Amino acid sequence: MSFNDLAAKRYSVRKFAQKEVEQEKLEYVLKAGQLSPTAVNYQPQRILVINDREGRAKLKECTDYHFNAPVSLLVCSKNGEAWTRPFDGKNSGEIDCSIVTTQMMLAAADIGLGTTWIMYYDPAKLRAAFNIPASLEPVALLVMGYPADDAAPGPKHAIRKPLEETVFYNAFPE
Numbered sequence: 001m002s003f004n005d006l007a008a009k010r011y012s013v014r015k016f017a018q019k020e021v022e023q024e025k026l027e028y029v030l031k032a033g034q035l036s037p038t039a040v041n042y043q044p045q046r047i048l049v050i051n052d053r054e055g056r057a058k059l060k061e062c063t064d065y066h067f068n069a070p071v072s073l074l075v076c077s078k079n080g081e082a083w084t085r086p087f088d089g090k091n092s093g094e095i096d097c098s099i100v101t102t103q104m105m106l107a108a109a110d111i112g113l114g115t116t117w118i119m120y121y122d123p124a125k126l127r128a129a130f131n132i133p134a135s136l137e138p139v140a141l142l143v144m145g146y147p148a149d150d151a152a153p154g155p156k157h158a159i160r161k162p163l164e165e166t167v168f169y170n171a172f173p174e
Contacts, residue, residue, distance in 0.1 A: 093137065
């Protein structure tokens with residue numbers, strides 16, 4: 001399958017089969033995150049794997065959007081370890097972690113797992129539930145597992161703006 005076919009096929013899974021994700025598949029996804037490009041290769045990402053009954057129960061206290069996934073990957077940025085652009089002080093930690101999350105999401109799709117990137121969570125509750133130190137900033141929550149038999153893409157999944165609306169050459173129109 002071509003990369004664009006994989007990207008088009010992948011969708012946000014909101015209903016998971018009650019089947020555990022095999023350790024080797026989890027490690028495949030985590031390896032994709034490790035291989036992700038980050039600014040200056042500083043690799044500020046720290047990933048918490050939430051895959052036991054106790055962790056899943058705690059996660060349900062932090063977000064309604066867990067979709068009963070058997071695995072969740074909480075991607076955090078380690079303060080002080082990301083590159084900072086000298087011109088304006090822009091820190092790359094959130095961007096780096098977004099790249100890591102995207103690569104893991106696509107790697108999961110490559111091996112038949114479904115994911116949904118969750119941003120709707122209470123950071124304070126997450127910090128308390130999982131003992132997240134102040135040195136880590138939660139960036140993304142990737143819920144993951146086998147899609148349920150009746151899981152399907154949302155109605156807007158295939159709708160994309162034409163390239164002419166989002167891509168410009170050499171200058172933006174005035």
